Amino acid sequence: MYGWNGKFLRVNLKKGKAVATEYSAITARNFLGGRGFAAKILWEELKPGIDPLSPDNKLIFAAGPLTGFALPSSGKLVVAAKSPLTGGYGDGNIGSHAAVQIRKAGYDAVILEKKADKPIVLLVQDEIVEFLDAKDLWGLNSFETEKRLRSVYGSSAGILCIGQGGENLVKFANIVCQEGRAGGRPGIGAVMGSKNVKAVVFMGSNELSAADPKKMKELGADAYREVLTKPNYAFWKRQGTMMTIEWSQENSVLPTFNYQEGVFDKADAIGGFTMEKLKVANRGCPHCNMTCGNVVKGSDRKESELDYENVAMLGSNIGLGNLRQVAALNRAADEFGLDTISLGNVIGFAMEASEKGLIEEKIKWGKFKATKALIEDIAFRRGFGDVLAEGVRYVAEKIGGDASRWAMHVKGLEISAYDCHAAPAMALAFATSSVGAHHKDAWVISWEVNFGRKKYSEKKVDKVIEFQRIRGGVFESLTVCRLPWIELGFELEWYSRFLHAATGFEITWDELNVIADRIFTLIRAFWVREYGKNWSREMDMPPARWFEEPLTKGPLKGAKLDRVKYDVLLNRYYRKRGWDERGIPTKRTLKKLGLEDVAKKLKKRVKIYE
Ligand code: PTT
Numbered sequence: 295m296y297g298w299n300g301k302f303l304r305v306n307l308k309k310g311k312a313v314a315t316e317y318s319a320i321t322a323r324n325f326l327g328g329r330g331f332a333a334k335i336l337w338e339e340l341k342p343g344i345d346p347l348s349p350d351n352k353l354i355f356a357a358g359p360l361t362g363f364a365l366p367s368s369g370k371l372v373v374a375a376k377s378p379l380t381g382g383y384g385d386g387n388i389g390s391h392a393a394v395q396i397r398k399a400g401y402d403a404v405i406l407e408k409k410a411d412k413p414i415v416l417l418v419q420d421e422i423v424e425f426l427d428a429k430d431l432w433g434l435n436s437f438e439t440e441k442r443l444r445s446v447y448g449s450s451a452g453i454l455c456i457g458q459g460g461e462n463l464v465k466f467a468n469i470v471c472q473e474g475r476a477g478g479r480p481g482i483g484a485v486m487g488s489k490n491v492k493a494v495v496f497m498g499s500n501e502l503s504a505a506d507p508k509k510m511k512e513l514g515a516d517a518y519r520e521v522l523t524k525p526n527y528a529f530w531k532r533q534g535t536m537m538t539i540e541w542s543q544e545n546s547v548l549p550t551f552n553y554q555e556g557v558f559d560k561a562d563a564i565g566g567f568t569m570e571k572l573k574v575a576n577r578g579c580p581h582c583n584m585t586c587g588n589v590v591k592g593s594d595r596k597e598s599e600l601d602y603e604n605v606a607m608l609g610s611n612i613g614l615g616n617l618r619q620v621a622a623l624n625r626a627a628d629e630f631g632l633d634t635i636s637l638g639n640v641i642g643f644a645m646e647a648s649e650k651g652l653i654e655e656k657i658k659w660g661k662f663k664a665t666k667a668l669i670e671d672i673a674f675r676r677g678f679g680d681v682l683a684e685g686v687r688y689v690a691e692k693i694g695g696d697a698s699r700w701a702m703h704v705k706g707l708e709i710s711a712y713d714c715h716a717a718p719a720m721a722l723a724f725a726t727s728s729v730g731a732h733h734k735d736a737w738v739i740s741w742e743v744n745f746g747r748k749k750y751s752e753k754k755v756d757k758v759i760e761f762q763r764i765r766g767g768v769f770e771s772l773t774v775c776r777l778p779w780i781e782l783g784f785e786l787e788w789y790s791r792f793l794h795a796a797t798g799f800e801i802t803w804d805e806l807n808v809i810a811d812r813i814f815t816l817i818r819a820f821w822v823r824e825y826g827k828n829w830s831r832e833m834d835m836p837p838a839r840w841f842e843e844p845l846t847k848g849p850l851k852g853a854k855l856d857r858v859k860y861d862v863l864l865n866r867y868y869r870k871r872g873w874d875e876r877g878i879p880t881k882r883t884l885k886k887l888g889l890e891d892v893a894k895k896l897k898k899r900v901k902i903y904e
């Protein structure tokens with residue numbers, strides 16, 4: 295095979311053994327890589343109903359056929375497992391040298407099975423695999439851990455690690471690298487902790503083999519040049535995703551006070567232009583000439599890499615309007631290895647619960663020091679932090695009464711930083727995303743604002759599906775960064791050209807869309823299998839707050855979603871996907887996508903229709 299390495303590395307942590315296995319060209323063509331491989335492996339190899347934090351879960355690091363080649367933004371990696379936060383399929387995308395090094399070591403995915411008897415660092419150097427004692431690293435934060443490993447293995451080694459959040463099995467712990475890249479929102483860091491793996495180090499010495507190496511080189515060089523010519527490039531380098539704070543404020547979608555509002559009085563103080571004044575450096579993922587990581591010094595005098603989601607969730611959503619302080623909270627989250635979106639969401643929820651007198655704890659909006667202490671309590675599971683560490687769905691259920699109506703999650707994953715009181719298409723995108731309420735699969739909100747926010751038309755369903763295919767299917771499975779396309783308008787045709795030069799296959803965008811649907815539907819089958827009789831269309835409902843409590847401020851004051859119209863939108867979505875009214879793929883759809891075996895297994899758990 296060209297493009298793909300054609301090999302997975304399977305590591306049995308209990309036995310301390312590893313074996314390289316080959317996979318077929320058909321698997322490569324049908325599932326591409328990254329998310330596609332992860333979904334296939336988890337579906338086929340996990341027993342239904344396993345505890346995600348038990349040795350029965352598998353932790354997968356998966357790259358795609360373009361990952362690691364010298365082309366724009368190809369240093370990305372999917373980290374996946376059954377999620378301890380949601381109980382369904384979980385993954386994240388992390389920019390890391392690990393992406394490049396796994397591929398240079400000769401693999402497309404590394405699969406960690408079972409559990410090590412004691413804390414280890416897994417070292418993979420080409421075909422040599424070592425299980426190193428990590429007793430000196432266990433208990434350290436992610437920055438210290440990486441620093442120590444880097445001093446041994448050097449600056450280009452692919453190092454991924456967990457902080458204390460992952461060690462203490464916080465349900466939204468993620469995996470961290472390179473002082474500010476983080477991935478695996480649905481608790482993939484907790485899965486790594488449950489396996490006693492503090493860090494993985496990948497080092498490879500092979501060249502990636504392309505079907506047409508000369509063409510690949512030329513295309514890569516042209517593509518890097520093309521990125522530089524894009525009109526938005528200069529502003530992107532200045533602000534990266536931070537430009538979205540101003541945009542969200544202008545359009546009333548900036549999550550504020552636990553998504554009660556879409557505008558924040560102090561938005562300017564946490565926005566992109568304020569960030570520019572504090573910025574000390576740009577950082578980025580390997581192979582990228584857009585380097586969008588904005589490094590600032592926080593109020594703790596430590597460096598912190600800011601993105602829109604971090605700042606909205608640890609700023610406006612918890613009522614904090616001081617960017618240096620937000621940066622310090624973000625740094626703490628990175629050190630502990632906690633997902634900033636879920637963290638800001640669960641803290642915002644606790645602040646509202648405290649204000650409403652539903653909990654005894656006094657947790658006030660916008661208090662920096664108290665919030666920092668609370669983050670530490672969550673990471674170490676101390677006091678009320680231990681409850682919050684379970685995620686917002688659990689906390690709301692524990693409080694009881696009406697609390698679940700303003701717990702801002704879908705399927706247990708906390709909503710990312712876009713308020714949808716007046717954005718039905720984005721609400722649908724959150725509700726039907728493949729990992730729970732994540733914007734990654736279908737960030738349609740910017741399109742929706744231009745198209746017309748009040749409409750519940752078919753075009754909105756089409757746009758959600760189009761984006762789920764391109765972003766959630768193709769980018770996650772080629773496993774390259776989507777930002778050149780979505781932010782700069784780097785044309786999609788480049789990717790089919792890259793794919794042809796890398797693999798030798800002419801894969802059209804029509805075929806890529808079918809592959810994306812196959813992966814998306816397989817992931818849906820995974821969710822349904824895991825939830826069994828507890829699965830219903832309620833799983834695809836956005837939080838009640840957006841339907842019941844209108845915005846009280848800003849230009850869209852009074853706006854809220856319409857439940858009846860949303861239901862019609864969801865029905866249309868199901869029909870277009872070939873799923874029944876419960877959101878379960880029909881036998882016909884599974885067959886059409888080449889997933890007949892999936893249909894056979896799924897019908898053992900739930901009734902499936904023709
Ligand atoms: C992603 C989610 C995001 S999406 C952000 S900011 W964003 C948050 N970042 C966190 C962080 O930082 N520290 C932390 N402790 N937790 C964090 N949680 C949040 O995680 C990220 C960029 C960004 S910045 C985005 S949009 C794009 N995401 C991509 C994607 O998903 N797929 C893809 N093919 N390309 C992408 N490119 C962009 O990558 P999750 P990163 Mg991330 C400090 O992990 O689980 O996918 O959730 O990976 O390397 O940091 O790059 O406004």
Ligand code: SF4
Nearest residue numbers: 367578579582586775
């Ligand atoms: Fe990483 Fe940003 Fe480059 Fe994407 S654009 S690869 S997130 S630095």
